[in-house]
Amino acid sequence: MLLFQVVMKSTTRLCSSKPIVTVNGRFPGQTLYAREDDTVLVRVVNQVNYNVSIHWHGIRQLRTGWADGPAYITQCPIQPGQSYLYNFTVTGQRGTLLWHAHILWLRATVHGGIVILPKLGVPYPFPAPHKEVVVVLGGFTLPFQAGKTYMLRLINAALNEELFFKIAGHKLTVVEVDATYVKPFKTDTVLIAPGQTTNVLVSADQSSGKYLVAASPFMDAPIAVDNRTATATVSYAGTLSSAQTTPTNPPPQNATAVANKFTNSLRSLNSQKFPAAVPQKIDHNLFFTVGLGINPCPSCKAGNGSRVVAGINNVTFVMPTTALLQAHFFNLNGVFTTDFPANPPHVFNYTGTPPTNLATTRGTKVYRLGYNSTVQLVMQDTAIISPENHPIHLHGFNFFAVGRGIGNYNPKSDPKKFNLVDPVERNTIGVPSGGWVAIRFRADNPGVWFMHCHLEIHTTWGLKMAFLVDNGKGPNQSLLPPPGDLPKC
Ligand code: C2O
Numbered sequence: 001m002l003l004f005q006v007v008m009k010s011t012t013r014l015c016s017s018k019p020i021v022t023v024n025g026r027f028p029g030q031t032l033y034a035r036e037d038d039t040v041l042v043r044v045v046n047q048v049n050y051n052v053s054i055h056w057h058g059i060r061q062l063r064t065g066w067a068d069g070p071a072y073i074t075q076c077p078i079q080p081g082q083s084y085l086y087n088f089t090v091t092g093q094r095g096t097l098l099w100h101a102h103i104l105w106l107r108a109t110v111h112g113g114i115v116i117l118p119k120l121g122v123p124y125p126f127p128a129p130h131k132e133v134v135v136v137l138g139g140f141t142l143p144f145q146a147g148k149t150y151m152l153r154l155i156n157a158a159l160n161e162e163l164f165f166k167i168a169g170h171k172l173t174v175v176e177v178d179a180t181y182v183k184p185f186k187t188d189t190v191l192i193a194p195g196q197t198t199n200v201l202v203s204a205d206q207s208s209g210k211y212l213v214a215a216s217p218f219m220d221a222p223i224a225v226d227n228r229t230a231t232a233t234v235s236y237a238g239t240l241s242s243a244q245t246t247p248t249n250p251p252p253q254n255a256t257a258v259a260n261k262f263t264n265s266l267r268s269l270n271s272q273k274f275p276a277a278v279p280q281k282i283d284h285n286l287f288f289t290v291g292l293g294i295n296p297c298p299s300c301k302a303g304n305g306s307r308v309v310a311g312i313n314n315v316t317f318v319m320p321t322t323a324l325l326q327a328h329f330f331n332l333n334g335v336f337t338t339d340f341p342a343n344p345p346h347v348f349n350y351t352g353t354p355p356t357n358l359a360t361t362r363g364t365k366v367y368r369l370g371y372n373s374t375v376q377l378v379m380q381d382t383a384i385i386s387p388e389n390h391p392i393h394l395h396g397f398n399f400f401a402v403g404r405g406i407g408n409y410n411p412k413s414d415p416k417k418f419n420l421v422d423p424v425e426r427n428t429i430g431v432p433s434g435g436w437v438a439i440r441f442r443a444d445n446p447g448v449w450f451m452h453c454h455l456e457i458h459t460t461w462g463l464k465m466a467f468l469v470d471n472g473k474g475p476n477q478s479l480l481p482p483p484g485d486l487p488k489c
Contacts, residue, residue, distance in 0.1 A: 001041040006052050020109040021048050028136040029112030036094045036119045042086045051077035055102035058179055058427045064088045065325050065447030066482045071103035073450045074325040076489035084487055094118045095179030096153040096197040111157040126175045137215045142234045144204040152200050156192040159456040162218040165190040168211040168248040172200040178426035181269035191262045193391030195428040195454035208236045210243055216250035266424035278400045278420050279374035279440045288312045289344045290390050291382030293358040311360035313344045316462030320364045322489050324448045340365035350408050369443040371472035376440050378409050383434040393428040396449035400425050403438035446471045446479040
């Protein structure tokens with residue numbers, strides 16, 4: 001069992017020190033190591049004056065939604081002085097993921113990596129690296145030995161930034177994203193959204209020297225982001241400290257072509273051992289518009305009587321005061337409704353000019369799915385206010401990214417081009433600005449599962465919803481009962 005003590009820790013940055021919320025006094029937090037099929041027990045003890053909860057981002061949590069972590073969705077927060085034991089099994093997953101606080105903005109400092117190794121004796125489906133390095137983007141050093149291959153487990157734990165990652169003078173071979181293997185491909189630049197993880201192999205094929213590593217922002221939210229490029233250095237053993245560093249030239253912030261090229265290169269490994277189980281028949285055909293909007297707000301001083309909101313199908317999700325999963329399990333009425341719309345209220349037409357239906361309604365609505373039903377979900381970005389890239393994260397599932405395009409989704413012609421053979425499988429996907437993505441998944445995990453934009457500012461504005469998946473009738477097809485120490489609201 002691991003102990004995660006949530007404590008204040010003072011950090012010094014730019015000569016002033018200020019206390020931040022941390023796990024065990026570390027920032028970023030410790031990496032959690034497990035093997036495929038392990039049961040993981042983490043006792044979280046809250047010793048700060050804020051409510052907390054921890055989410056194991058990308059862990060499927062089969063039937064164990066109680067351990068998923070989003071506050072007010074699967075659990076009430078752990079209040080100051082309380083503790084909660086997260087208990088889950090890592091079923092059929094291996095790779096890199098991340099854990100982070102899942103309440104308000106706390107994940108800015110409360111986050112760390114998750115490394116799931118294959119079962120003992122099971123090799124990777126690519127050549128074993130000499131060394132593995134967990135890289136939580138945002139400042140690090142990498143010592144290299146010439147001739148060896150390294151595996152970097154890249155984790156984007158940023159609140160609001162989709163990042164390009166590059167190492168001067170070196171090619172990166174992508175082998176895994178979001179704890180699923182992909183067909184290896186070589187690239188100069190990796191694109192990685194908040195909440196996403198990417199494993200790359202890099203051969204130390206230069207003889208010596210120092211090479212700049214850069215993580216620079218892709219357009220994402222133009223509001224309130226820090227546009228600095230985070231840099232680090234790869235330094236070969238034996239390099240003189242006086243040696244010059246080879247610079248990287250990171251892609252410009254609007255390098256959509258670079259982003260598209262990377263995204264379109266991702267394919268599931270789809271090998272005999274790791275087949276891609278893409279649902280071929282669809283039970284629920286959903287079309288969600290995702291984006292920002294504007295609501296009238298006569299009492300608002302700023303914004304000339306209006307306020308920025310965000311929504312899915314023009315619904316701004318309102319956080320409940322009791323966790324949805326509890327309300328569902330104990331049949332509490334009045335906490336949520338199951339009328340989340342399968343389509344937007346108006347036919348959506350993205351023409352490059354803002355549509356007129358900006359206003360949203362507010363509600364705690366979920367979309368209900370029968371056990372084991374299959375879902376195709378097209379998410380269309382509305383890009384009403386400005387270019388917006390929305391990294392959408394679905395809890396409780398991996399999904400297949402079967403299609404992607406710019407402009408309006410065409411329900412007649414676009415599905416013909418879907419990749420239903422080896423689409424990449426992941427848990428977080430960028431909906432391109434002014435474009436769409438299509439995903440498919442099987443609702444084989446009973447419970448209540450949050451789906452939201454992983455740009456924290458958009459989540460706060462309401463770009464979120466939840467799926468409710470019913471229990472199945474067979475053995476092992478029901479949500480397990482809640483643990484005795486489940487926090488109360
Ligand atoms: Cu990584 Cu719901 O979040």
